[in-house]
Each structure stands twice: as structure tokens, then as C-alpha cells.
Amino acid sequence: MKAFHISNFAALIGIDWADQKHDICELNRQTNKQHLSIISAKPTAINAWAMSLKEKYKGQPVAVACELKKGPLIYALSKFEHIVLFTINPSTVAKYRKAFTHSGAKDDPTDAAIQVELLENHMSKLSVITPDTEKVRYLTQLVEYRRKLVQDRVNLTNKITTTLKNYYPHVLDWFKEKDTQVFCDFILRWPSLEQVKRARKQTLVDFFNQHNSRYPSVNEKRIEAIKQAEPLTTDKAIISPNLLLVECLTAQLQQLMLAIERFDIEIKTIYKTHKDRFIFDSLPGAGPQMAPRLLAAMGSNRERYQSCEEIQKYAGIAPVTERSGKKKWIHWRYSCTTFLRQTFVEWAGQSVRYSFWAKAYYKQQQEKGKPHNTIIRAVAFKWIRILFRCWKTCTAYDESKYLEALKSKGSPLLKYAVESKF
Incomplete structure (x- = not known):
């Protein structure tokens, strides 16, 4: 720069x-x-x-x-x-x-x-x-706003769950996922146990089929649970206010899910037109959500970062070492871009499922007694070094080449993977 x-x-x-x-x-x-x-x-x-x-x-x-x-x-x-x-x-x-x-x-x-x-x-x-370029700045805004909307969705589903527990907790057992269209439609159609118990069996079957929930065994269990359910309370002073709140929150959740879908479409459209997408598509665990975020994090200007250490510090992944006299301690980096840190940490967590060396490293550190969050940050630290080199040289990531490089250097990680028959 x-x-x-x-x-x-x-x-x-x-x-x-x-x-x-x-x-x-x-x-x-x-x-x-x-x-x-x-x-x-x-x-x-x-x-x-x-x-x-x-x-x-x-x-x-x-x-x-x-x-x-x-x-x-x-x-x-x-x-x-x-x-x-x-x-x-x-x-x-x-x-x-x-x-x-x-x-x-x-x-x-x-x-x-x-x-x-x-x-x-x-x-x-x-x-x-x-x-950066207009396309990257546009994509950066989109992925940041999408991440905030996803967090809003989490907060909203938590509010709905808490409210339902006050008068209608049964529905939480019938639907494991709350941020789905079938859950929202079910709540808005039958917002109380009294109403859903009045529904005919065929009406419920048709509802589930219309929402592509076509497993007969699952539907039978739900319908049986509905018919056998006993009310938590019959006090209208409790049921009516909570019912009204649930209906309002569920309507908000529906609109929020539609908004996230719109962002997904726009992000996909912009990301597909970027010349560097092949680099981020090659990263294990990146997928359609994380790849655009990683592209936005790195940008198009190859002079923006001169070393991987700059990214590790800027993203808050590199720890801070402090010394005073004979004392020395290491702590979490407080001053950083939170969204950038979230991006690398969340990607590192996903990569453990898809990358051989990342999974081996995770297991190795786990056996040493390291907590999950500490290990994932360490994985993110290592991934940034790899991503920086791929980004700087405009080269797609190749897991086999990286493993060969580790082998040629006599990496103890590969030795651990072999010995533990990982």
C-alpha cells in the first residue's frame, strides 16, 4: 500500500x-x-x-x-x-x-x-x-447486512420460543426448527392448543403435505401428539396476550426470512460475476454463504495486505502478547473488526468438517485439552496464512498439494494423523 x-x-x-x-x-x-x-x-x-x-x-x-x-x-x-x-x-x-x-x-x-x-x-x-472496486464494496455491504439479519432471526426465534413456553409449549416439540415456513404458517393458522385440537386429522395432513412434509410416520406422530396434548393453562389472561405477541413476532419472522432470501439471491448474483470467485470456491467449508464473505474480507486490491500477519491482526485472530517486568501474558485481541473476525472463525469451524488437515489438527488440540473456541481460532489463524498465499498469487486452494507440502516439511500433524489412524 x-x-x-x-x-x-x-x-x-x-x-x-x-x-x-x-x-x-x-x-x-x-x-x-x-x-x-x-x-x-x-x-x-x-x-x-x-x-x-x-x-x-x-x-x-x-x-x-x-x-x-x-x-x-x-x-x-x-x-x-x-x-x-x-x-x-x-x-x-x-x-x-x-x-x-x-x-x-x-x-x-x-x-x-x-x-x-x-x-x-x-x-x-x-x-x-x-x-475497493464498486462490486466488492457492494458485496461487502450485502454480506454484512445479511449477517445482521441472520442474527435478528435468531433473536426473533428465541423471543417466539420464550413466549410459546408461557402458554403453548407443545408446538416446540412438534417442530424442531423454528425458522421455517411450515412452523410460521402453523403458528399463524393455529396459534393456540385449543384451536389446533379442533382441527380435523385430514386438515392437518393436507397442511403438512402442502408444506412438503410428506413423511407419514412423522405426520402421524405430530397429529397423535396434538390430539393427546393437555393445556399448560386455561387462563385467558395468560393465553390471550401471549397469543397476540406470538402472532406479531411470527409475522415479523416470515418477513425476515423473505428478506434473507432476497439478500441471498443478490449476493449470489454479484459473487458469480467476480473474477476471483474460483479462489474462494476452492476453500473447504466455504460454501455459498462463507465464500462471498471471504471474498469481501480480502477484496480485489492485492496491495491492500503485504503479509498474512496484517490480516491476522486486523481480523482479531492473532492474539496479543503483553510483558511487564518478569511477567508475560497472552490475551484476546479486543480492537478489531468484529464482522471480519466472525467471518474467519465461522469458516474455520466449517472447514473442520471438510478439510483433512483441519480435522486432524482439531482432534490433536482436543486431546491436549484445549477448548473448542481456542482451537477454532487457531485453525482460523492457520487458514489465513493459506488464504493469503492463494489470494496473493491468484491460485485456487488444492488440499492434496498442501498435504504434500506438509509431508515434505515433516509436519508433526501428518505424523499424528497416521499414528492415530485418523
Whole structure:
């Protein structure tokens, strides 16, 4: 990635953003004078301010620092070629402020000035926001939003389960999966035990057949359980409010499932057109859900990461080592992109089922008494090294070639697999 120096810029600017307005500190490098100002957070004001910088500095590049990586302000400024965006961790500004302001007082213009000072003295240590291709950025937004919708689905099914336990717990035994169309339709048609017990056997059979639940033995068990079920309570003061809530939540769940399906279709459409998809399709356990997320995580810019260690740290997979005197301890990396860490960890968990070496490594660590989450993070750590090399060289992953490489290096992992007849 291109390295920047303050000599590359006509001005250094810090922005302390807010919902309604943005405080700005501007350092003109030619006159070495600072100027404080405030602009509205409306698009018109941001665009006008950005164009005024272009006119003022005659199109020369200006460095703009902000405590954001994405959001309306970043989206608005990214389209201007004369603006180079630097991102600063909010905690960095807070700690820098506290180092010289012991009272802990916070002031927006002061924070903007601190960002300028960080740009001036530590530009080489700051990250530059370099937009990827439009297709990758589009895919990144889609997979992130889909993951949030999936979590919303989990939360919603948990609420439905909790509510049903208050008056109608039987249905939870009849349907193991709650995020299905057959479950939602069943609840909306028969939202209480009293109503479903009044249904005729043939009506229930037809319902299950219409929802492709055509196993006679399963349907017979369900129908028999329905007819023999005894109510948890007959108190209308309990049943009626919970019934109403379940109907509302179930309707929300139906719409949420439809939304996820729409996202799946759009993600698949965009992913299929990307030239690097063959790399991610070759990864064990990636599948139609994880492969697009991994592509979005790596991006198309091969200069974005110079080593696998950069990805391991940025994704929060690499642990942090701390030392003080004679003490040394290792802990979880707190500062990272959560979604990125989820992507690599979830993929690592899936790969254990499909990759020989990953499964062998998991068993080996399990025998050593390591907990599941620790092992999966270690698997993700190893996978990032492999993925980085495949991504950097535009090469599809080949399990047989990787196992041959492990064999040629005398890997103890393969020796363990052979000895344990894995």
C-alpha cells in the first residue's frame, strides 16, 4: 500500500463528526496556520466544503482524518479525488487527549485539532481508507447486512420460543426448527392448543403435505401428539396476550426470512460475476454463504495486505502478547473488526468438517485439552496464512498439494494423523 508523508499534502484536516454538524480543524501547510470551522452534516454542506478545499488549494491533495471507517461522512468524502481519508481509532484520540488534559474535559474542536496533530506527527502509522472496486464494496455491504439479519432471526426465534413456553409449549416439540415456513404458517393458522385440537386429522395432513412434509410416520406422530396434548393453562389472561405477541413476532419472522432470501439471491448474483470467485470456491467449508464473505474480507486490491500477519491482526485472530517486568501474558485481541473476525472463525469451524488437515489438527488440540473456541481460532489463524498465499498469487486452494507440502516439511500433524489412524 502506498505510503504517505505530510509533504504530499497542501493541508492537514481533522474532523470531529457528529449527527447534526462536524467540527473541523484545518492546518494550511504553506502558512502553518490553523483554522477552526463548523459545517452542517447535510450532503449539500459537505459537498460544498469539499469543493471549497479543491478551489482553495488548487486541486492539490489534502489529508483528512476522521474517527470513522464508514458511514455517511466517509461515503460523501470518498468521491473526491483530492481528498485522502485517514482513519483514527476513537480511543487513540481519547487517550491522547487525556495525556495532556488531566481533567478529562472533552471538546469537539480540540479533538479535531488532536487529529491534525496525529496526522502531522504520526501519519505513517495511520490507516488510509482506500475504496475497493464498486462490486466488492457492494458485496461487502450485502454480506454484512445479511449477517445482521441472520442474527435478528435468531433473536426473533428465541423471543417466539420464550413466549410459546408461557402458554403453548407443545408446538416446540412438534417442530424442531423454528425458522421455517411450515412452523410460521402453523403458528399463524393455529396459534393456540385449543384451536389446533379442533382441527380435523385430514386438515392437518393436507397442511403438512402442502408444506412438503410428506413423511407419514412423522405426520402421524405430530397429529397423535396434538390430539393427546393437555393445556399448560386455561387462563385467558395468560393465553390471550401471549397469543397476540406470538402472532406479531411470527409475522415479523416470515418477513425476515423473505428478506434473507432476497439478500441471498443478490449476493449470489454479484459473487458469480467476480473474477476471483474460483479462489474462494476452492476453500473447504466455504460454501455459498462463507465464500462471498471471504471474498469481501480480502477484496480485489492485492496491495491492500503485504503479509498474512496484517490480516491476522486486523481480523482479531492473532492474539496479543503483553510483558511487564518478569511477567508475560497472552490475551484476546479486543480492537478489531468484529464482522471480519466472525467471518474467519465461522469458516474455520466449517472447514473442520471438510478439510483433512483441519480435522486432524482439531482432534490433536482436543486431546491436549484445549477448548473448542481456542482451537477454532487457531485453525482460523492457520487458514489465513493459506488464504493469503492463494489470494496473493491468484491460485485456487488444492488440499492434496498442501498435504504434500506438509509431508515434505515433516509436519508433526501428518505424523499424528497416521499414528492415530485418523
